[in-house]
Amino acid sequence: xxxxxxxxxxxxxxxxxxxxxxxxxxxxxxxxxxxxxxxxxxxxxxxxxxxxxxxxxxxxxxxxxxxxxxxxxxxxxxxxxxxxxxxxxxxxxxxxxxxxxxxxxxxxxxxxxxxxxxxxxxxxxxxxxxxxxxxxxxxxxxxxxxxxxxxxxxxxxxxxxxxxxxxxxxxxxxxxxxxxxxxxxxxxxxxxxxxxxxxxxxxxxxxxxxxxxxxxxxxxxxxxxxxxxxxxxxxxxxxxxxxxxxxxxxxxxxxxxxxxxxxxxxxxxxxxxxxxxxxxxxxxxxxxxxxxxxxxxxxxxxxxxxxxxxxxxxxxxxxxxxxxxxxxxxxxxxxxxxxxxxxxxxxxxxxxxxxxxxxxxxxxxxxxxxxxxxxxxxxxxxxxxxxxxxxxxxxxxxxxxxxxxxxxxxxxxxxxxxxxxxxx
Amino acid sequence: xxxxxxxxxxxxxxxxxxxxxxxxxxxxxxxxxxxxxxxxxxxxxxxxxxxxxxxxxxxxxxxxxxxxxxxxxxxxxx
Amino acid sequence: xxxxxxxxxxxxxxxxxxxxxxxxxxxxxxxxxxxxxxxxxxxxxxxxxxxxxxxxxxxxxxxxxxxxxxxxxxxxxxxxxxxxxxxxxxxxxxxxxxxxxxxxxxxxxxxxxxxxxxxxxxxxxxxxxxxxxxxxxxxxxxxxxxxxxxxxxxxxxxxxxxxxxxxxxxxxxxxxxxxxxxxxxxxxxxxxx
Numbered sequence: 001x002x003x004x005x006x007x008x009x010x011x012x013x014x015x016x017x018x019x020x021x022x023x024x025x026x027x028x029x030x031x032x033x034x035x036x037x038x039x040x041x042x043x044x045x046x047x048x049x050x051x052x053x054x055x056x057x058x059x060x061x062x063x064x065x066x067x068x069x070x071x072x073x074x075x076x077x078x079x080x081x082x083x084x085x086x087x088x089x090x091x092x093x094x095x096x097x098x099x100x101x102x103x104x105x106x107x108x109x110x111x112x113x114x115x116x117x118x119x120x121x122x123x124x125x126x127x128x129x130x131x132x133x134x135x136x137x138x139x140x141x142x143x144x145x146x147x148x149x150x151x152x153x154x155x156x157x158x159x160x161x162x163x164x165x166x167x168x169x170x171x172x173x174x175x176x177x178x179x180x181x182x183x184x185x186x187x188x189x190x191x192x193x194x195x196x197x198x199x200x201x202x203x204x205x206x207x208x209x210x211x212x213x214x215x216x217x218x219x220x221x222x223x224x225x226x227x228x229x230x231x232x233x234x235x236x237x238x239x240x241x242x243x244x245x246x247x248x249x250x251x252x253x254x255x256x257x258x259x260x261x262x263x264x265x266x267x268x269x270x271x272x273x274x275x276x277x278x279x280x281x282x283x284x285x286x287x288x289x290x291x292x293x294x295x296x297x298x299x300x301x302x303x304x305x306x307x308x309x310x311x312x313x314x315x316x317x318x319x320x321x322x323x324x325x326x327x328x329x330x331x332x333x334x335x336x337x338x339x340x341x342x343x344x345x346x347x348x349x350x351x352x353x354x355x356x357x358x359x360x361x362x363x364x365x366x367x368x369x370x371x372x373x374x375x376x377x378x379x380x381x382x383x384x385x386x387x388x389x390x391x392x393x394x395x396x397x398x399x400x401x402x403x404x405x406x407x408x409x410x411x412x413x414x415x416x417x418x419x420x421x422x423x424x
Numbered sequence: 425x426x427x428x429x430x431x432x433x434x435x436x437x438x439x440x441x442x443x444x445x446x447x448x449x450x451x452x453x454x455x456x457x458x459x460x461x462x463x464x465x466x467x468x469x470x471x472x473x474x475x476x477x478x479x480x481x482x483x484x485x486x487x488x489x490x491x492x493x494x495x496x497x498x499x500x501x502x
Numbered sequence: 503x504x505x506x507x508x509x510x511x512x513x514x515x516x517x518x519x520x521x522x523x524x525x526x527x528x529x530x531x532x533x534x535x536x537x538x539x540x541x542x543x544x545x546x547x548x549x550x551x552x553x554x555x556x557x558x559x560x561x562x563x564x565x566x567x568x569x570x571x572x573x574x575x576x577x578x579x580x581x582x583x584x585x586x587x588x589x590x591x592x593x594x595x596x597x598x599x600x601x602x603x604x605x606x607x608x609x610x611x612x613x614x615x616x617x618x619x620x621x622x623x624x625x626x627x628x629x630x631x632x633x634x635x636x637x638x639x640x641x642x643x644x645x646x647x648x649x650x651x652x653x654x655x656x657x658x659x660x661x662x663x664x665x666x667x668x669x670x671x672x673x674x675x676x677x678x679x680x681x682x683x684x685x686x687x688x689x690x691x692x693x694x695x
Binding site for chain 1: 444445446447448450465466469471486488
C-alpha cells in the first residue's frame with residue numbers, strides 16, 4: 001500500500017472538466033486528443049494489464065468482465081453505460097457526465113470495439129441536468145462514433161440503477177431488479193451478453209486506451225492502481241467530488257476538502273448501503289477495496305460522508321433507513337416487510353419513543369433479512385443499520401434508556417428524497 | 425453444477441435449493457413439504473441457506489419445487 | 503362394426519357419467535381448497551390436498567374416457583368417433599353432446615399443462631387452469647340435457663343441487679381469498695436439521 005502525499009494528486013478523469021460555456025469537445029480533444037485507433041483485443045489487454053476495477057461499487061476487474069462478455073458471445077454483445085447515480089450522497093457520475101462527458105463517451109466506443117458490440121446504451125436519471133449535456137455531446141461527436149449511443153432516462157429510484165434493473169428497463173420492463181442467474185453478462189439486453197459498466201469505469205478505459213496500462217499503474221495502490229472519484233460530504237462541504245489516487249487515506253481526503261477533524265465521531269463510507277466507521281479508525285484507512293473489506297466496509301460508490309459534530313448518527317441513520325425502505329422495489333417479501341420494520345425501530349430509537357421490547361425484534365430482523373432479496377438492497381440497509389448499532393453504541397444506549405439526544409434539534413443532514421412516481 | 429468424484433462406481437450430485445424471492449408469494453407450501461430444510465420467517469417467506477442438500481432430502485426437495493403454487497422454488501446442480 | 507348394443511354398455515355410460523361429474527365437481531372443490539392456508543394443518547398439509555386434487559382429477563379423466571368409449575361403442579344411438587374431440591359432429595343431440603366434447607377438450611389441455619407445469623411459463627398454466635371455471639357449467643348442462651338420470655327422479659335432483667352448491671361455495675371461497683402472512687416468527691412445522 002503506497003501512502004500518497006496530498007499534493008501529488010494528478011487530475012486524470014477531471015483533467016478536461018469544462019464549464020457551461022466551454023465547447024466540451026474542444027477541451028476534451030485538446031487534453032486527450034482524438035479517439036485512438038487501437039484494436040479491440042489491444043483494448044482488452046490494456047484494461048486487463050491496468051488492473052482497473054469497476055467503479056460502480058462491486059469492484060470487479062474491468063478487463064476480466066470485458067473478456068468474459070466478449071467470449072460468451074454467440075450473439076452480438078451490447079454495451080450499457082450506467083450513469084444513473086442512485087446514491088443521493090454521490091455526485092461523481094453527475095460531474096463526469098455533466099462537465100467531462102467525452103472521456104466516458106470515448107470509453108463506450110472503445111468498449112464496443114473491445115467486445116465486438118454493435119449496440120450501446122447510456123442510462124441517466126429522468127429529468128437530470130446531465131441529459132441535455134450528454135445529448136449535445138453525442139451530437140457534437142456525430143459520425144466520429146462508430147456505434148450510435150442511445151440515451152435512456154430512467155426513473156430516479158435507488159434500485160433502478162442496479163445492473164439487472166437497468167437491463168430489465170432496457171428490455172421494455174420496469175426499472176426493478178430481476179431474479180438472477182442469468183446475469184446480464186450472459187443474458188442481458190435482448191437476451192444478448194451485456195457489458196454493464198459504471199461511467200467512471202468507462203472514462204478510465206478512455207484514458208487507458210491512450211496512455212497504456214503502465215501509465216495507469218503509475219499512480220495509486222500497487223494492487224488496485226489508478227485514481228478514484230469520491231464524493232465528500234461534511235459540515236463544511238456537500239458532495240464535493242475529488243479525484244484521488246487509490247490507497248489515499250480517508251483522512252487525507254478529508255483534510256484536502258477542508259474538513260476540521262475535531263469533534264467528529266463517525267464516517268459513512270460507500271454510500272447509503274455502506275458502513276459507518278469510527279472516525280479515528282477511518283482517518284487512517286486507505287481507499288482500496290482490500291482495506292475496506294478488512295474493515296468490514298466497502299468502497300461502494302466512493303461516498304465519504306463525515307458526520308458533523310452537531311448531528312446525531314442515530315437520527316441520520318433512521319432517516320436514511322426510512323429512505324431505503326420507501327425505495328425498495330416491493331418485489332421480495334423479506335425486503336418489503338423487513339426494511340420498514342427496521343426503519344421504524346430506528347425512528348423510535350432516534351425520537352425517544354423507544355420501547356425495550358423492540359430490541360429483540362430489531363436484532364431478529366437484522367439477522368433474517370440479508371441475502372434474501374433478488375438484489376443487494378436489503379443487505380445494504382442492514383449493513384448500514386448494523387454498523388450504526390456498533391459505531392454509535394453509546395448513543396444507542398442513551399436513546400434506549402430514554403435520555404435525550406445531544407443533537408435532537410440538529411437539522412437533517414443526509415438527503416433522503418422521496419421516490420418519484422412510476423418505474424418506467 | 426458439478427458432479428462429485430465417483431465413489432464406488434456412483435457419482436455424487438450436489439444439489440442446492442433456492443427461492444426466487446420475486447415469484448414467492450409466501451404461500452408456505454414449501455415449508456410444509458420440506459420442514460427439515462425450510463423455515464418461514466415472521467412474514468411467511470421461506471428461509472433457505474444455499475448449502476448442499478443432504479441426499480435423503482433430494483426427493484422431498486423436488487416435491488417442494490413441484491408443490492409451490494408460483495413455481496418459486498428453484499433447484500440447481502442436478 | 504356390427505350393431506352392438508346392450509344394457510350393460512348403456513348402464514356403464516350412465517354410471518361413469520355420474521361418477522365423472524361428481525369427481526369433476528370434487529376436483530374443483532379440492533383445487534380451490536388447496537389454495538387456502540386456513541384449511542391446512544399440521545396433520546393435513548396443503549401438498550396433501552394438492553395430491554388429492556391431482557388424483558381425483560386423473561380419476562375423473564379415467565371415468566370420462568370410459569364414458570366416452572362406451573358411448574361410442576354403443577350403436578343404439580350413433581354419436582361418431584370424431585365427436586370425442588371435435589364439437590358439432592354428433593348427429594345425436596348435437597348441441598348437448600358438443601358441450602361435453604368441449605368440456606373434455608379443455609380438461610385434456612388442463613391436465614396436460616399441469617403434468618408439464620414446471621416446464622411452462624406460469625402464466626400459460628394459470629390461463630389454462632382458469633378455463634375449468636367455464637368447463638364445469640358446460641359439463642353440468644351436458645349432464646342435464648343428455649343424461650338420463652340427471653333430469654329425472656330425486657336422486658338426480660339431489661345430485662344436481664348438491665354439485666351446484668358445492669361449486670358455488672368453492673368459488674365464493676376462492677373469490678374471497680386473501681392468504682395473509684402468518685404472523686410473528688412461527689414455522690409451519692418444527693425444524694430439525
